Amino acid sequence: MNLREFDFSLPEELIAQEPVFPRDACRLMVLRRKDETIEHRIFRDIVEYLEEGDVLVFNDTKVLPARLFARKEGTGGRVEMLFLGEREGRWECLLSSSRLRPGHILTLVEDPTFRFRVEGRGKEWWYLTPLFPCEETESVLSRFGHTPTPPYVKRKDVPLEVYQTVYARVPGSVAAPTAGLHFTEELLETLRRKGVEQVMLTLHVGPGTFRPVRTERVEDHRMHEEWFTLPEESAQKIRKAKSEGKRVVAVGTTTVRALESVVRKTGSIEAFSGTTDLFIYPGFSFQVVDALITNFHLPRSTLFLLVCAFGGTAFMKRAYEEAIAKRYRFYSFGDAMLIL
Numbered sequence: 001m002n003l004r005e006f007d008f009s010l011p012e013e014l015i016a017q018e019p020v021f022p023r024d025a026c027r028l029m030v031l032r033r034k035d036e037t038i039e040h041r042i043f044r045d046i047v048e049y050l051e052e053g054d055v056l057v058f059n060d061t062k063v064l065p066a067r068l069f070a071r072k073e074g075t076g077g078r079v080e081m082l083f084l085g086e087r088e089g090r091w092e093c094l095l096s097s098s099r100l101r102p103g104h105i106l107t108l109v110e111d112p113t114f115r116f117r118v119e120g121r122g123k124e125w126w127y128l129t130p131l132f133p134c135e136e137t138e139s140v141l142s143r144f145g146h147t148p149t150p151p152y153v154k155r156k157d158v159p160l161e162v163y164q165t166v167y168a169r170v171p172g173s174v175a176a177p178t179a180g181l182h183f184t185e186e187l188l189e190t191l192r193r194k195g196v197e198q199v200m201l202t203l204h205v206g207p208g209t210f211r212p213v214r215t216e217r218v219e220d221h222r223m224h225e226e227w228f229t230l231p232e233e234s235a236q237k238i239r240k241a242k243s244e245g246k247r248v249v250a251v252g253t254t255t256v257r258a259l260e261s262v263v264r265k266t267g268s269i270e271a272f273s274g275t276t277d278l279f280i281y282p283g284f285s286f287q288v289v290d291a292l293i294t295n296f297h298l299p300r301s302t303l304f305l306l307v308c309a310f311g312g313t314a315f316m317k318r319a320y321e322e323a324i325a326k327r328y329r330f331y332s333f334g335d336a337m338l339i340l
Helices: 043-049 134-144 178-182 185-194 232-243 253-266 302-311 313-325
Strands: 027-032 037-042 055-059 061-063 067-072 078-087 090-095 105-108 115-121 126-130 170-173 197-203 226-230 248-251 272-276 291-295 336-339
Touching: 027 043, 027 313, 037 043, 037 313, 043 185, 043 336, 055 232, 055 253, 067 134, 078 134, 126 134, 178 291, 185 197, 197 232, 197 253, 226 253, 232 248, 248 253, 253 272, 253 291, 253 302, 291 302, 302 313, 302 336
Parallel strands: 027 336, 055 197, 055 248, 061 170, 248 291
Antiparallel strands: 027 037, 067 078, 067 105, 078 090, 090 126, 105 115, 115 126, 197 226, 226 272, 291 336
């Protein structure tokens, strides 16, 4: 399968730079796979499409203020650092400079007493050792960190709460599960009153969500591993819904990948904690998810491949053409679609 099949032209002005407020006032495209129809609504109208007994599955990961700014000791060169995660006392980071070498020291712009030593570089990121107790790094992020907005969002001073779902609970992501940004507390309460079940899982979104597919053959791409957990209570409610013929509605592509990974790792819908590198593209057989809430994604991306797998490539291409024609807003702060 050639990656060119999943390309499309998107006018730059349709890339949303700020979210709509209130959150549930964004536009909603409703797609019905069975008869390939398209409706145009407002996100809060999603209540009309969800039924009593349906299960909404959310990713409750919380975005870390993972972007820091430092200077290279000696030259004073400014370096932007995106902290991805800690492993055995070292931090995996994306750095804005390619001229660094092992042994170079980076000092925090806001407080030079916090220093990091460059240890080396892997295929995709650098390794840094904090020259202070490693367990203090998260405290440093909370004090001095900035919102790690995606590269296509030009504004770099976005308040963290704007790039956070209202139900975010477990810190660990460097990107928001953006389909969930459209929900408000009031909308969630309205859905509860209707009898729509709401359950949580956690998948910490890594930098792989922005990683382009560089292979010509789709099948040759490899996903970055991400940690996730499905609690027992959530697994029970999802199993019950499936047994009763109710729909499991995934809020976002991260939720899809977590749920479908569980089945492939355990053989059923069971509580699970571990990592996933599941790559979903057309031809994939979905075993858990019956409906999907998602945003509009980049061309040639793993996210667009996933929605093509779920909704059908030809239908999704037609939907995206209509979204562009009707000036829908794309990407993290953009509008949403509900695929039924």
